[in-house]
Amino acid sequence: MLALSSITILMVVGGFAAGAATKVSQASFGKTRDGVEVRLFTLTNDRGVEARIANYGGIVVSLKVPDRTGAMADVVLGHDSLAGYLDNPGPYLGALIGRYGNRIGHARFTLDGKQYTLAANNGENTLHGGLRGFDKVVWTPRELPDGGLELTYTSKDGEEGFPGALKVVVSYHLTGANELRIDYTATTDKDTVVNLTNHSYFNLKGAGNGDILDHLVTLNADRFTPVDAGLIPTGELKPVAGTPFDFRKPTAIGARIEQNDEQLKLGRGYDHNWVVNRKGSGLTLAARVEEPASGRVLEVETTEPGVQFYTGNFLDGTIKGKGGKVYNQRYGFCLETQHFPDSPNQPAFPTTVLKPGQQLRSTTVFRFRTSGAAKK
Numbered sequence: 001m002l003a004l005s006s007i008t009i010l011m012v013v014g015g016f017a018a019g020a021a022t023k024v025s026q027a028s029f030g031k032t033r034d035g036v037e038v039r040l041f042t043l044t045n046d047r048g049v050e051a052r053i054a055n056y057g058g059i060v061v062s063l064k065v066p067d068r069t070g071a072m073a074d075v076v077l078g079h080d081s082l083a084g085y086l087d088n089p090g091p092y093l094g095a096l097i098g099r100y101g102n103r104i105g106h107a108r109f110t111l112d113g114k115q116y117t118l119a120a121n122n123g124e125n126t127l128h129g130g131l132r133g134f135d136k137v138v139w140t141p142r143e144l145p146d147g148g149l150e151l152t153y154t155s156k157d158g159e160e161g162f163p164g165a166l167k168v169v170v171s172y173h174l175t176g177a178n179e180l181r182i183d184y185t186a187t188t189d190k191d192t193v194v195n196l197t198n199h200s201y202f203n204l205k206g207a208g209n210g211d212i213l214d215h216l217v218t219l220n221a222d223r224f225t226p227v228d229a230g231l232i233p234t235g236e237l238k239p240v241a242g243t244p245f246d247f248r249k250p251t252a253i254g255a256r257i258e259q260n261d262e263q264l265k266l267g268r269g270y271d272h273n274w275v276v277n278r279k280g281s282g283l284t285l286a287a288r289v290e291e292p293a294s295g296r297v298l299e300v301e302t303t304e305p306g307v308q309f310y311t312g313n314f315l316d317g318t319i320k321g322k323g324g325k326v327y328n329q330r331y332g333f334c335l336e337t338q339h340f341p342d343s344p345n346q347p348a349f350p351t352t353v354l355k356p357g358q359q360l361r362s363t364t365v366f367r368f369r370t371s372g373a374a375k376k
C-alpha cells in the first residue's frame with residue numbers, strides 16, 4: 001500500500017536519533033477478564049515528556065506534555081486502571097483500531113468476487129473492526145533498544161469476518177522533540193482490507209478539564225467526505241470552502257459546531273473524514289491544534305490520505321476517567337489518521353486492499369509544542 005518515500009525514511013531515521021535518550025520501563029496494569037496479565041509501559045524522554053501505553057489494545061493511557069510555562073498535564077482521556085477500559089469499551093479511548101478503522105457500510109464488502117459478512121456493531125454497519133477489534137486484544141510487547149515499544153498482533157483468517165491471517169506490528173516512539181510517533185506495518189496471507197489508526201482523545205487543557213470547543217484547529221484539507229444518516233460516506237469528495245468544515249485557517253472547534261448544517265446534524269458535531277492535501281506519499285501535516293490559554297500545540301503528520309476529526313460528540317458524562325473526572329460531551333477530540341471510511345465499498349477511494357507479498361507501512365506523528373510567551 002503506502003511505500004515510505006525517501007523523505008519519510010530520513011525523518012524516521014531522525015526520529016530514532018532523537019528518541020535515543022528515551023527510556024522505557026514497565027509495570028503490571030492488571031489482568032483481563034480471562035486472567036491474562038497486561039503490562040503498562042512508560043516511555044520518558046530527556047525533557048520529562050512521558051507516554052504510558054498498555055499492551056491491551058495498544059492503548060495510550062496517558063501522555064504528559066508541558067504548557068508554555070513548563071507545567072505538565074496529561075492531555076489524553078483514559079482510565080487509571082485496566083478495569084476502566086474493560087468496563088467502558090464504547091469510546092475506544094486511546095486504543096489502536098483495526099482491522100478496519102471507522103465504518104464499513106451494511107457490515108459487508110466484496111473482494112475478488114467474494115462477499116464477506118462482518119459483525120454489525122453500529123446499527124447495520126461495522127465500526128472499528130467489529131465486536132472484538134484490535135482495541136480489545138492483548139498485543140505481544142517488546143521493548144526496543146532505542147527506547148521504543150513494539151506491539152505485535154496476528155489476527156486470524158476469518159476473525160470478525162475478515163479474510164486472511166493478518167500480522168500487524170505497531171511501534172510507539174517518544175522522541176526528544178516531544179513527538180509520539182506511531183509506525184504501523186501489516187502483512188497478510190490472503191487478499192484482505194486493512195485500515196489502522198489510533199483513537200486517542202486529546203484535550204490540551206488536560207484530560208477532564210472542560211470541553212475542547214475553544215481549541216483552535218487547522219486542517220490541511222480542501223475536501224471532506226460527507227456522510228449519510230449511518231455516517232457512511234456518500235462517495236462525494238466535497239470542497240470545504242463555504243462550509244463549517246473549512247478549517248484551512250485556525251478556527252475554534254465551537255465557532256460553527258452548532259450551525260444548522262445537515263452534515264453537522266448527522267454527526268452531532270464533527271465526525272467526518274477530511275481528505276489530506278498532499279504531494280507524494282511521505283509524512284504530511286494533517287492538522288494543527290492550539291489551546292490558547294495553556295499555549296499547548298499539537299501537530300499531526302501522517303502518511304495516510306485522510307483524517308477523522310471527531311469532537312467527542314457521543315461522550316455523555318456517563319464515564320468517569322482518570323482521577324474520577326467525568327468526560328462530558330466534547331471533552332476530547334480525536335484526529336484519527338486513516339484511509340477513508342467504507343473504502344472496501346467505494347471503488348473511487350484510495351484502496352485499502354492488502355495482498356500477500358505486500359507490506360502495509362504507515363506512520364503518524366503527534367508533535368507537541370507550545371506557542372506564545374509565558375504569562376508573568
Ligand code: BGC
Nearest residue numbers: 090091092102271308310314
Ligand atoms: C467515529 C465515531 C464514533 C467514535 C467512537 C469515531 O472514530 O467516527 O462515530 O462514535 O469513533 O466510537
